[in-house]
Amino acid sequence: MRNPYEVLGVPRTATDQEVKTAYRELARKYHPDNYQNNPLADLAKEKMSEINAAYDEIVRERGENGGRSYQNGGYSGSGRFMEVRNMIAQGRIEDAHRTLDGVPVSARTAEWHFLRGVVLQRKGWLSDARLCYQQAVNMDPGNPEYRAALSSMGAGQVPWQDDSYGTGGAFCIPCTGCDVCTAALCANCMCNCCLGR
DSSP, rough: OHHHHHHHOOOOOOOOHHHHHHHHHHHHHGGGGGTTSSSTTTHHHHHHHHHHHHHHHHHHHHHEEEOOOOSSSSSOOOOHHHHHHHHHTOOOOOHHHHHTSOOOGGOOOOOHHHHHHHHHHHTOOHHHHHHHHHHHHOTTTHHHHHHHHHTTTTOOOOOGGTTTTOOOTSSSSSSOHHHHHHHHHHHHHHHHHHTTO
């Protein structure tokens, strides 16, 4: 692999924040979603994999040498989350979904919610994806990638409008059991029962 600092276009002396910023800019530029139905899609996937690998290498190196690591937002040094990013870049959405489901609730950071949003959006579960993006932004409001993802979703629909797949606990923001949710869920159950779904 090429020198990871060269891949990200930063010197070895770059601060953690400079590395993170360079990674985010490149990720925005080369993310495969930007190249759907484009002849450059395969090249973008390869470039994104190279960028992810370089970032992961820098994070690992800095974590082992002096305890410098990225936490609390952005692309954490978690190998599991980097693995999920690679799965998404390779189009392995179901694998990414299963991997995220295996993360304990106590380890579900802003990055987890963001990646889950990406997975759900790719599956067409737009309302749930928007909720996940919103939770990621709530947890890490300074992250431009999370904010961009949420903004790209627009106003979205309320969760029960596109629930033909059944949520199965897919929502990222836990339900509080408020009257609005309870009424909507009851109405949805009644419709499903009455319509024979």
